[in-house]
Structure formats: C-alpha cells, structure tokens
Amino acid sequence: MIEQNVFGQEEQAVFALRSLYRTYGYSHYRMSKFEEYDLYVQNKNFLVSDRVITFNDVNGRLLALKPDVTLSIVKNATPPKGGVQKLYYNENVYRTTQGAVGYREIMQVGLECLGAIDDACICEVLCLAEQSLACLGEQTQLCVSHMGILSEVMEAVGFGAKERAPLLRCVAEKNTHGILQLGQQCGKTQKQIQPLLDLVECYGAPAKVLPALKQVMPTQKAKQMLCDFAAILEAVDRERLWVDFSVVQDASYYNGIVFCGFLAGVPERILSGGQYDYLTARMGKDMGALGFALYLDLLKGCNKEPTRYDVDAVLLYDKTEDICAVSACANELRAKGLCVLTQPTPPEKIRYRQLYQCKKGECVCLEANA
Amino acid sequence: MKPMLNIALPKGRLGERVYNMFEQAGFECPAIKENNRKLIFENEQAGVRYFWVKPSDVAIYVQRGAADIGVAGKDILLEYCPDVYELFDLQTGICRMAVAAPVGFRDDLRRPLRVATKFSKIAADFYASKGREIDIVHLNGSIEIAPILGLTDVIVDIVETGTTLRENNLEVVEEIVPISARLIANKAAFQFQNQAIERLVQNLKIQQ
Numbered sequence: 043m044i045e046q047n048v049f050g051q052e053e054q055a056v057f058a059l060r061s062l063y064r065t066y067g068y069s070h071y072r073m074s075k076f077e078e079y080d081l082y083v084q085n086k087n088f089l090v091s092d093r094v095i096t097f098n099d100v101n102g103r104l105l106a107l108k109p110d111v112t113l114s115i116v117k118n119a120t121p122p123k124g125g126v127q128k129l130y131y132n133e134n135v136y137r138t139t140q141g142a143v144g145y146r147e148i149m150q151v152g153l154e155c156l157g158a159i160d161d162a163c164i165c166e167v168l169c170l171a172e173q174s175l176a177c178l179g180e181q182t183q184l185c186v187s188h189m190g191i192l193s194e195v196m197e198a199v200g201f202g203a204k205e206r207a208p209l210l211r212c213v214a215e216k217n218t219h220g221i222l223q224l225g226q227q228c229g230k231t232q233k234q235i236q237p238l239l240d241l242v243e244c245y246g247a248p249a250k251v252l253p254a255l256k257q258v259m260p261t262q263k264a265k266q267m268l269c270d271f272a273a274i275l276e277a278v279d280r281e282r283l284w285v286d287f288s289v290v291q292d293a294s295y296y297n298g299i300v301f302c303g304f305l306a307g308v309p310e311r312i313l314s315g316g317q318y319d320y321l322t323a324r325m326g327k328d329m330g331a332l333g334f335a336l337y338l339d340l341l342k343g344c345n346k347e348p349t350r351y352d353v354d355a356v357l358l359y360d361k362t363e364d365i366c367a368v369s370a371c372a373n374e375l376r377a378k379g380l381c382v383l384t385q386p387t388p389p390e391k392i393r394y395r396q397l398y399q400c401k402k403g404e405c406v407c408l409e410a411n412a
Numbered sequence: 413m414k415p416m417l418n419i420a421l422p423k424g425r426l427g428e429r430v431y432n433m434f435e436q437a438g439f440e441c442p443a444i445k446e447n448n449r450k451l452i453f454e455n456e457q458a459g460v461r462y463f464w465v466k467p468s469d470v471a472i473y474v475q476r477g478a479a480d481i482g483v484a485g486k487d488i489l490l491e492y493c494p495d496v497y498e499l500f501d502l503q504t505g506i507c508r509m510a511v512a513a514p515v516g517f518r519d520d521l522r523r524p525l526r527v528a529t530k531f532s533k534i535a536a537d538f539y540a541s542k543g544r545e546i547d548i549v550h551l552n553g554s555i556e557i558a559p560i561l562g563l564t565d566v567i568v569d570i571v572e573t574g575t576t577l578r579e580n581n582l583e584v585v586e587e588i589v590p591i592s593a594r595l596i597a598n599k600a601a602f603q604f605q606n607q608a609i610e611r612l613v614q615n616l617k618i619q620q
Contacts, residue, residue, distance in 0.1 A: 140495075183603040217498040284603075288497070304600045309477025310495065311599065 052149055052338045056132050058177040059151050059336065063130035066170060068153055071129040073114050079106040081113050088113065088295050088321055091137040095145055109137040111150060112333060116322055121157025121329055129154050139339075152315070152335035159317060159330030161270075164299055165277045171301060171313060171334050172280045178341065181306035182282050185245075186275065187289035189296045189316070191267045192241065198260040199235045201228065206293070213242055214290040237264075245286040248275040252285060274299070295321040301334070308340045354380035355396045357405070361386060367403035374405055414459040417608045418601075420474060420482035422467035426505045426593060430483045431462070433502065437615035459608065471496065471596060480601035481609060486591045487570055491531045497597040499613050503620060505593040509534060511586040512577050513566040514559050528558030529568040538568070538588050556580045 049057070060070070079096050086092045088110070095107040108114065111133050121127035130153040136145055153170065155163050168186065175182035192213065201209055205224055212220035218239050225235040232239070237260040244251050252272040259265040275285065291300045296316045303313030315334020322331045355375050359368040368384065375382045375398065383392060397409035419434070421427040431444060441455040441462050454461045465473055470482040471494040481499075487509055489498060509531065519525060524545040529535045532550050539546045549564050556576060558564040570591060571577060571584055595616065597609055 181604060185603070215496070215498040219501045220498065304603045306600075306604050309475070309598055309600050 051341045055178055055336075055338055055341060056149070056151060059174055060130065060132060062170065062173055062177060063153055066128070066166065068128045068130040071111075071115060071131045071154075073108070073111065073131070073133060075107060075134075076105045077108045077114050079104045081117060082106055082109065085113055085321065085324070087292055088318075089137070091139065093138045093145070095136050107136040108133075109135055111135060111152065112154060112318075112335070113321075113325075115154045115333075116156065116325055116327065116331060119154075119156040119327065119329065119331075124158055126155050126157040126159065126163055129156075146339070148337065148339045150335050151338060152333060154331065154333035156322070156331050157329050159319070159332050161274050161277070164274050164317065164332060167315070167332050167334065168274070168278045168283070168299075168301065169280065171303060171315060172278070172283060174334075174336055175282070175303045175305060175313060178312065178336075179305045179307070183304045184280070184283045184301060184313070185286035185289050185304070186283060186299065186301040187285070187287045188267065188271050188299050189291060189293055190298050191264060191271060192287055192290070193293060194264045194267060195238050195241055195260060198264060199238050200230060201225075201235075201238075210290050210293065213238075214288055216242060216288045218242055241287045245288070246284055248272065248283065248285050255285075271299070291316050291318075295324075299332075303334075303336075305340075310340065312337055312340050351393045351395045351411075353383045353392060353394050355382045355398055356389060356392065356394045357382055357384045357398045357400060358388065358408075359384060359386060359400045363400050364403065368400045370403070371398070371400040371405040414456070415605065416454070416456075416459055416461045417481070417605055417612075418479045419460060419462050420465045420470045420479035421462055422470055422483060422485075422593075423464045424467065426467070426485075427464060427483070429504055430502060430593060433504070433616060433619060434612070436619060437612055439612055474596050474598050477598050477600060479598070480605050481595060481597045481612070483593050484596055486589070486594055487531060487534070489594060489596070490537075490589065491533050493533075494596070495599065497599055497602055498594050499597055499609070500595040500616055502593040502595060502616065505591070507570050507572040507591045509568065509588040509591055510571045510584045511538075511566050511568055511588065512556075512559075512571065512582045513585045515581055515583050517559075517566065517585065519565070525566065526564040527566055527568055528555050528564040530555060531568055534588065535568040556582055 082089060082094050091109065094109050096104055099105050111131050115129060119127055132151045134147050135150050136147055138145055155167060172184045175184060196209060205228060209224055212224065221239060222232060237258050240258045241255065244255055252268065256265060256268055259268055289300055289302050295318045297319045298317035300316030302311040305312050313334055313336050317332045319330045322329050357372050357375065372382050372384050395411050396407060399406045399408050421430055439460045440458055441453050441460055444453040444462050451464045468488055470484040471488055471492055473479040474482040474496050475494040485505060524547045526547045526549060527535050528549045528551050530552060532548050535548055549558065551558060555567045555569045558567055560580060574584065577583060602609055
C-alpha cells in the first residue's frame with residue numbers, strides 16, 4: 043500500500059480548518075472569482091500585492107480576478123445590530139508573490155468578524171488563529187502585537203508623522219540600531235526613545251513580557267492600552283503565543299491587535315491578521331473588523347518525506363489478451379488494497395513496487411521491489 | 413539531535429573577519445579554516461553549519477530560509493529590501509554609499525542627471541528624496557569608468573578609502589548613507605532557533 047494520504051497537505055489543511063471554524067459557528071462565505079476593479083484601486087495599500095489581473099466584462103465594466111477576499115467581505119457585510127457577523131472562507135486568489143514569475147493562483151483560507159468587535163471576540167479570534175496553526179503542524183508560533191500601543195509610544199517619545207514610515211520599517215526588522223540612528227537624526231537621545239527600544243527588544247511569553255513593559259510605558263494612555271492588551275492575552279492563555287511588537291501592519295488600516303503565525307519548515311509567516319477598523323471606516327461602514335488569513339500555498343515548499351513509489355503495482359497486458367481477464371487481474375490486485383496502473387508496456391517514468399503481467403488470465407508477478 | 417543553526421557568510425575577507433567574531437562568540441567550526449574549495453562546513457557539537465555564499469546572495473538565502481541567519485552589507489539590504497530581521501550592526505566592513513563625479517563637476521539642473529550605478533534602488537530613492545530627476549544607467553562593475561567615458565555624469569557606488577576614485581580623477585560629491593556588515597535573521601527561524609540566535613547576538617555585543 044502506498045503510505046501516502048490521497049489528499050495533498052493543502053487539501054488536508056482546508057478540511058481541518060473548515061471543520062474548526064464550523065465548530066465555532068462561523069458561516070462559510072462564498073464569492074465570485076471576479077470583483078469590481080475599483081474596490082482594489084481605492085484600497086491598494088491593503089493588498090499584499092498591488093498588481094491585479096483585470097478584464098472588461100461583457101457590459102464594459104472593468105473587473106478584476108480577485109487578489110484578496112477581505113475587501114469583498116467587508117463590502118458585502120451585514121452584521122446584526124449590536125452583534126458580530128462571523129464568516130470563514132476558502133477561496134483562490136490571484137496575485138504576484140515575491141520571487142514568482144508572473145501571477146499565481148493561491149489558496150487562501152481565513153475568517154473575518156464584522157460588527158461590534160469586543161474583547162471576547164478578539165480573544166476568540168486569537169484562539170482560532172493559534173488552533174489554525176496547530177492544524178498545520180506541531181511546531182508553531184503565534185506572535186501578537188498592538189498597533190495602537192506602538193503608535194502611542196512612537197508619538198510619546200517624540201517621533202512625528204515624517205519619521206513614521208522608516209520607524210515602522212525598523213520596528214518590523216527588530217532594527218534597534220536603526221531606531222537609534224533615526225532618533226539621533228531627530229535630535230533625540232537614547233534615553234528619550236528608550237521606551238520604544240524596550241517595546242521592540244522585549245518579546246516572548248506574555249506573562250514575562252507584559253509586566254516588564256508596563257514599567258516603561260511613557261504615558262498613562264499607553265499603560266492603560268497595555269493593561270487591556272494583557273487582559274485579552276491572559277484570557278487566551280496559549281502556550282505557543284508570544285508578545286512581539288515587531289509584528290507590524292499598515293497603520294492606516296489596522297488600529298488594534300495584529301498578529302502573525304509561523305510554522306516550522308516554512309520560511310515566512312503563514313498566517314497574518316489583526317483588527318482593521320480603519321479600513322471599514324474608509325469604506326464608509328460603521329463597524330469594527332477583525333480577521334486573519336492563512337497562506338496555504340506556502341505548505342507546498344514544506345519539508346515532506348519523499349515518496350519512494352508512484353504506484354504499488356503496474357499490470358502489463360498483451361493486446362491479444364482478453365480485456366475481461368486483464369480487468370479481473372487488475373481488480374484482484376486492487377482488492378488487496380494496492381494502487382494498480384495498467385499499461386501495455388513497462389512505463390519508464392513511473393516508480394512501482396511490483397510489476398505484474400496478465401498471462402492467459404493469470405496474474406504473474408515479474409518483479410517485486412522492497 | 414540538536415537542531416543545526418545554518419549560517420550564510422559572505423565569501424571573501426569580510427566573511428573571514430565575521431567568522432572570527434562568531435568563533436569568539438562560541439559558534440566555532442574549525443573545519444572552515446581548512447584550505448580547500450568546500451562551501452559547507454558543519455560542527456555538530458556546536459550545532460552550527462556555515463556556508464560561503466556570494467555576498468549579494470546572503471540575504472536571499474536567509475529570506476528563503478536556506479540559512480537561519482547571515483551577514484550582509486547594509487548596501488545589499490537597502491537595495492533589495494529582503495523581509496528579514498536586522499539584528500545587529502557588526503561594525504565591520506565599514507564604508508559608505510556615495511555620489512562621485514569627475515573632479516570639478518557641476519550639476520546642470522536644466523536636464524536629468526545621468527547616474528551610473530549597481531544600486532539602482534538606492535540611487536532612485538536618494539534622488540527622489542531630493543526631488544532631482546535622474547536617468548539611471550545600471551552597470552554591474554567598473555562603475556568608475558562611466559563618467560570618464562561620458563556615459564553618465566556621476567556614479568553612485570560604495571566608497572571605502574577613496575583610492576579608486578582618486579586614481580580615476582573622481583571625487584565624492586555627496587555621501588548617501590554609511591554602510592557596514594549586519595547580522596540578519598530569517599523571521600521564521602528566529603522563532604524556532606531563538607535561543608541560539610539570541611546567544612550569538614549577546615556574545616557579539618560583548619565583543620564591541
């Protein structure tokens with residue numbers, strides 16, 4: 043028997059994830075492959091890649107092969123009054139990725155919560171993010187940050203809007219010497235920007251990191267935000283969750299908690315998400331929004347044990363052989379649980395465990411490999 | 413078996429200097445000093461594996477996860493913007509990215525400035541920040557010849573002592589950014605090899 047699940051890693055992951063989200067009562071969101079191009083033009087900084095495949099519809103509308111799912115969900119969201127609409131999706135998106143030649147079709151699974159986002163909702167989504175990673179493998183890490191706290195600290199130590207972009211880049215790179223340099227260029231001493239350096243340098247288990255960070259928060263507002271952040275993480279209480287303020291998202295869309303997930307064997311983040319109320323506001327929607335996406339195409343490059351055989355058995359047959367006898371031979375082998383390929387001649391590029399020949403209705407073994 | 417820490421070092425004098433620092437930091441691999449053409453060296457006891465890599469490729473190996481950490485010049489990081497952590501400035505391989513021109517050059521603001529460089533992004537970003545329109549001529553080597561032959565007005569290139577410029581009758585007209593060797597880490601590897609990476613960083617900091 044070939045020791046290999048029929049379904050690929052991505053497909054297995056999709057089944058496990060969909061099952062997980064259903065147990066939390068999330069509804070499956072299905073969408074068309076096409077969306078109005080305008081939606082992406084107006085929110086291109088929210089997209090992973092700003093390159094979009096476009097075409098003209100039969101009535102002249104400019105459409106796009108969707109590069110993203112979240113924007114469509116937000117556009118069509120109808121949360122109940124005072125409540126939260128909870129959706130999950132499993133869709134293919136079309137975009138370029140770094141290093142790839144041209145566009146790719148990428149399987150993306152994720153979930154979105156839209157409406158009256160509260161701490162209970164944030165806690166649930168973080169738990170689901172951590173459990174989603176666990177569906178993909180044993181060694182995982184979820185890193186959590188907060189754009190509001192980061193913004194508050196950057197402002198409190200005296201960095202203005204002009205320094206925001208290069209500063210966030212340094213934070214995302216854990217580049218503390220870069221932050222120091224930027225500080226020097228703005229005439230700030232290390233002591234003045236120390237709270238920001240502490241925020242970047244101090245990462246790890248919430249129980250270890252958050253009490254230490256509370257001591258160095260430069261304003262009462264930052265302290266309070268950190269306390270609220272700590273309360274949520276305490277409720278989540280997951281072993282493979284770290285606080286790490288180098289997790290950064292676009293500050294013009296993301297206002298609160300942001301997070302990303304890693305899987306051992308995958309060289310980049312496989313999960314990304316956060317609270318993005320600023321996006322819904324820009325789209326004219328009076329509702330909060332929180333969600334994450336998993337990039338299952340990254341599982342393709344994951345370390346997998348190489349398979350030794352493509353099929354268990356190849357059954358050769360002579361063209362003069364009775365076709366019923368050939369079929370019976372093949373079915374006899376399949377009844378033993380083998381994967382059987384029938385061919386008139388030995389296949390050159392197929393690796394097989396055993397080679398059989400149908401001779402006058404008898405199944406004769408010609409070759410057996412270990 | 414202890415998981416190995418995969419380290420990409422730039423081939424050449426910089427890589428050798430950096431290896432000595434790593435050795436002092438407790439990440440020794442004596443085999444790397446043997447005089448041969450091998451490119452991969454392991455020390456199972458220390459849990460470390462080194463590779464010699466073309467300097468401009470270190471960041472690619474690290475970003476793609478083939479190496480957990482590596483050492484790359486700030487020029488490469490600024491030019492290619494790999495998605496990696498930049499954990500430490502090793503304060504070695506110190507030089508600067510600068511604009512150089514023939515001695516006595518005057519910029520004619522009535523037309524775009526022609527710039528020869530290997531570092532197109534760095535040059536474009538620098539002149540964009542100054543609002544100066546430029547025409548980039550991307551070259552892969554011997555950049556200094558370009559203004560001498562009239563191909564371009566200026567060059568954007570790395571300057572160390574300035575000897576090559578002086579010998580070709582060029583001079584630095586503007587410094588863009590200081591350059592030095594940086595320790596970079598793959599973001600995923602940082603999570604799962606965190607203790608080893610942090611130990612290396614702390615031991616490198618002690619040496620400075």
